[in-house]
Amino acid sequence: MLVKIVMELEDVPGQLLKALEPISRFGGNIQSIMHQRERKTPLGRVPVMLVFEISDKARMNKILNELRTMGVRITQLGEREGAVRSTVLLVGHIVHTDIMGTIDRLNGIRGVMVSDLSLAMGAPNKESAARMTITAGDEKRLRLAISTLRRAAGRKKLLMITSLEETE
Amino acid sequence: MRIILIGFGNLGKGLARIFVDKADFLRKTYGLVPHVVAVADERGAAMDENGLNLSKLLKVAEKKSVAAYEGGKRGKMALEVIEDMEADVVYELTPTNIKNGEPGFTHIKRAMLTGKHVITSNKGPLVVAFGELDSLARKCGVEFRYSASVGGAIPVINLARRLLAGNEIREVCGVLNGTTNYILTRMSTEGVPFEIVLREAQELGIAEKDPTLDIRGIDTACKITILANSILGIDAKLEHVKVTGIDRISSEAIRLAREAGQTIKLVGVARRGSLEVGPRLVPFGHPLAVGGTLNAVKFELDLAREITITGFGAGPQETSSSLLGDLIDIHRTLGG
Numbered sequence: 001m002l003v004k005i006v007m008e009l010e011d012v013p014g015q016l017l018k019a020l021e022p023i024s025r026f027g028g029n030i031q032s033i034m035h036q037r038e039r040k041t042p043l044g045r046v047p048v049m050l051v052f053e054i055s056d057k058a059r060m061n062k063i064l065n066e067l068r069t070m071g072v073r074i075t076q077l078g079e080r081e082g083a084v085r086s087t088v089l090l091v092g093h094i095v096h097t098d099i100m101g102t103i104d105r106l107n108g109i110r111g112v113m114v115s116d117l118s119l120a121m122g123a124p125n126k127e128s129a130a131r132m133t134i135t136a137g138d139e140k141r142l143r144l145a146i147s148t149l150r151r152a153a154g155r156k157k158l159l160m161i162t163s164l165e166e167t168e
Numbered sequence: 169m170r171i172i173l174i175g176f177g178n179l180g181k182g183l184a185r186i187f188v189d190k191a192d193f194l195r196k197t198y199g200l201v202p203h204v205v206a207v208a209d210e211r212g213a214a215m216d217e218n219g220l221n222l223s224k225l226l227k228v229a230e231k232k233s234v235a236a237y238e239g240g241k242r243g244k245m246a247l248e249v250i251e252d253m254e255a256d257v258v259y260e261l262t263p264t265n266i267k268n269g270e271p272g273f274t275h276i277k278r279a280m281l282t283g284k285h286v287i288t289s290n291k292g293p294l295v296v297a298f299g300e301l302d303s304l305a306r307k308c309g310v311e312f313r314y315s316a317s318v319g320g321a322i323p324v325i326n327l328a329r330r331l332l333a334g335n336e337i338r339e340v341c342g343v344l345n346g347t348t349n350y351i352l353t354r355m356s357t358e359g360v361p362f363e364i365v366l367r368e369a370q371e372l373g374i375a376e377k378d379p380t381l382d383i384r385g386i387d388t389a390c391k392i393t394i395l396a397n398s399i400l401g402i403d404a405k406l407e408h409v410k411v412t413g414i415d416r417i418s419s420e421a422i423r424l425a426r427e428a429g430q431t432i433k434l435v436g437v438a439r440r441g442s443l444e445v446g447p448r449l450v451p452f453g454h455p456l457a458v459g460g461t462l463n464a465v466k467f468e469l470d471l472a473r474e475i476t477i478t479g480f481g482a483g484p485q486e487t488s489s490s491l492l493g494d495l496i497d498i499h500r501t502l503g504g
């Protein structure tokens with residue numbers, strides 16, 4: 001998901017770098033940074049607008065908590081819709097069990113899209129593996145997509161490996 | 169303190185060695201003098217009211233049963249030893265049996281009923297009858313400690329029950345099996361297929377000859393069951409844990425994970441309403457992404473939020489840390 005925040009930093013060198021550290025530490029991918037010097041606060045703090053991409057809400061919250069603990073004031077927070085995602089691995093006879101059909105079914109859920117697929121074929125008669133990234137409009141839809149995929153994997157006797165953050 | 173050791177394999181011997189090596193330290197620091205008055209293995213027992221000479225016993229047990237120790241008795245059953253000998257503490261260190269918990273289950277019950285404190289590393293009795301043993305200990309007024317049963321050297325249970333006592337524990341999850349973690353780590357760093365790494369692990373003595381319980385995730389499920397009972401207060405049995413092993417994890421799967429910045433770990437999760445064990449994607453750099461035979465356990469807590477500890481989950485010396493810690497703790501609790 002994409003997160004946009006506006007935070008107030010003291011106008012001394014090194015502040016921005018310090019504030020960016022927790023974002024990268026928790027796996028955030030910084031997309032843009034904009035100083036809003038013209039909007040300096042009465043106490044001399046400079047608002048900085050920051051956009052970053054992060055895999056899930058739990059991590060976003062960790063970043064925000066960390067920033068607050070550091071004493072950074074966050075004045076605005078917005079999550080952009082349409083960008084929660086989760087990576088899933090499948091192991092089994094993936095091609096023979098119609099992976100495309102499964103993908104069509106997931107894509108058929110409103111607000112859900114299989115945005116990435118990598119296949120690794122096993123040796124003849126061995127199982128293959130696939131990595132799939134599912135992108136959804138919000139957490140609820142992502143959950144629905146994952147449980148749909150879980151049921152399909154069960155029917156097709158595929159081993160499904162979800163991310164640690166994913167709970168059943 | 170008068171001590172009986174039941175089981176003199178890796179852990180029994182390891183602990184005896186530590187008693188010898190740390191005798192001065194234990195006496196000076198805690199005023200604790202461990203007198204091992206009896207040791208039993210499957211073939212017989214060595215006994216001495218005045219305390220066995222552990223260095224001698226270790227020498228004897230290199231090749232033979234402890235029954236070959238001076239005055240020892242071949243065929244003397246552990247159960248009789250527990251009944252016959254006066255002692256403060258019984259260490260139950262026999263093999264894990266997840267079907268009915270035996271012989272450990274009976275040993276532990278008998279020790280409690282004869283008024284002896286019990287320290288064990290044996291998961292069998294705990295997964296079969298945690299509640300029963302816990303209440304029997306209370307009824308008999310004895311201490312019951314099993315730190316070594318989960319996480320080897322890592323103080324998982326005591327950390328949760330004591331130092332984190334003010335927290336509500338929402339979830340505990342972890343990498344709890346060194347063998348499978350070694351296999352997955354080697355597969356990930358070297359790209360070697362599962363069967364080859366497994367063979368290598370067996371040659372190194374990291375995996376057992378029959379590695380089924382580890383590979384299929386059952387060992388991890390045992391530990392999740394014990395954690396659910398002991399720190400979450402859930403009356404759980406092994407069969408309540410949903411288990412998937414790592415036997416289907418291929419090098420291809422691991423490579424695909426790695427390309428996305430993730431590694432595959434066998435993770436056990438215990439939370440109210442859900443006990444599960446299975447392979448999971450864990451980002452590199454995550455506290456549970458530990459390598460080699462290491463274990464790691466992560467608590468989710470209402471106050472402290474998150475705490476993770478890492479360490480060695482097995483090995484005689486490492487596990488002695490927990491076994492000895494339990495003894496010192498009992499010694500202190502009783503004001504010895």
Ligand SMILES: NC(=O)c1ccc[n+]([C@@H]2O[C@H](COP(=O)([O-])OP(=O)(O)OC[C@H]3O[C@@H](n4cnc5c(N)ncnc54)[C@H](OP(=O)(O)O)[C@@H]3O)[C@@H](O)[C@H]2O)c1
Nearest residue numbers: 175176177178179209210211262263264271289290482483
């Ligand atoms: N090894 C570790 O690092 C580790 C770590 C944590 C927990 N554990 C658990 O701790 C326990 C002991 O592990 P270990 O590695 O020491 O096992 P081990 O090397 O197999 O030793 C088991 C010992 O128990 C004895 N034994 C078997 N049946 C008995 C009976 N009916 N009565 C009396 N003694 C009996 C065996 O006797 P014989 O010598 O006559 O065969 C042997 O001395 C297991 O439950 C294991 O799962 C081990």
